[in-house]
């Protein structure tokens with residue numbers, strides 16, 4: 001009886017040994033092969049506007065074999081080839097699913113807004129300037145936060161007394177200035193300057209500039225956008241600063257009551273946006289400030305660096321002259337051609 005028990009025990013031991021030697025061996029080999037497949041990055045930190053290529057290592061595949069996705073397309077999007085574009089400050093995960101095995105590989109993405117004081121605008125890449133008229137108003141501060149989170153800046157053409165203006169929102173003028181955005185002139189009361197007397201033009205334009213200077217510092221030049229984009233030689237002469245019109249009319253004021261306002265604004269922007277262009281919007285409308293959250297990621301995804309009017313002209317080496325009007329700047333190609341001369 002004892003012998004039989006010992007026999008049975010040794011049989012079980014040998015069997016167990018065999019199992020432990022062979023089965024796990026085969027299992028771990030398969031696991032090791034699987035482990036070799038991995039994303040080239042598990043974790044990346046990007047700045048808004050950055051592009052980064054992710055790829056699966058140790059796997060023979062065609063583009064269509066992998067399904068790329070993001071957990072938050074507002075933060076970062078991914079192309080079907082694995083190119084990640086960082087859009088706004090935040091975090092998300094990019095996933096690559098291998099269709100054949102059903103396995104998903106992940107990369108954690110952190111997007112930071114750039115330090116605006118250190119931001120460098122590359123003149124050889126697309127640039128577009130963003131401008132807001134008729135403020136400041138109750139939505140302007142929130143808009144500044146939106147711009148910062150996308151690493152973008154804009155020019156704010158402001159009125160002293162159109163609506164509430166900076167007669168009421170004087171602190172917002174300082175906020176615009178201190179956040180690295182551009183403070184600019186849109187007259188005191190928003191009249192059509194071509195219908196005004198010389199004395200009135202002076203009061204409206206230069207009076208508004210003085211009031212802006214009181215808030216953000218004397219001795220600086222404020223670009224002028226005449227209301228309705230309407231000006232003549234008298235206006236040019238009296239204002240004696242660069243006159244800035246626009247090349248991309250978002251028509252945001254017209255669409256503000258439409259339920260699909262953002263979509264309509266996007267249609268205009270998509271149709272008119274060009275390198276060196278100036279986009280016109282109005283920060284007094286809440287709907288416009290909301291639409292910026294869709295306009296900005298689209299522009300960034302198209303490769304545009306979004307900045308103020310003065311920043312764009314400075315980057316491209318174009319001097320803004322007093323008494324001259326501008327509706328756009330030169331393109332990257334024109335900049336390169338100028339440089340080669």
Ligand SMILES: [Zn+2]
Pocket residue numbers: 133134186190227228
């Ligand atoms: Zn206006």
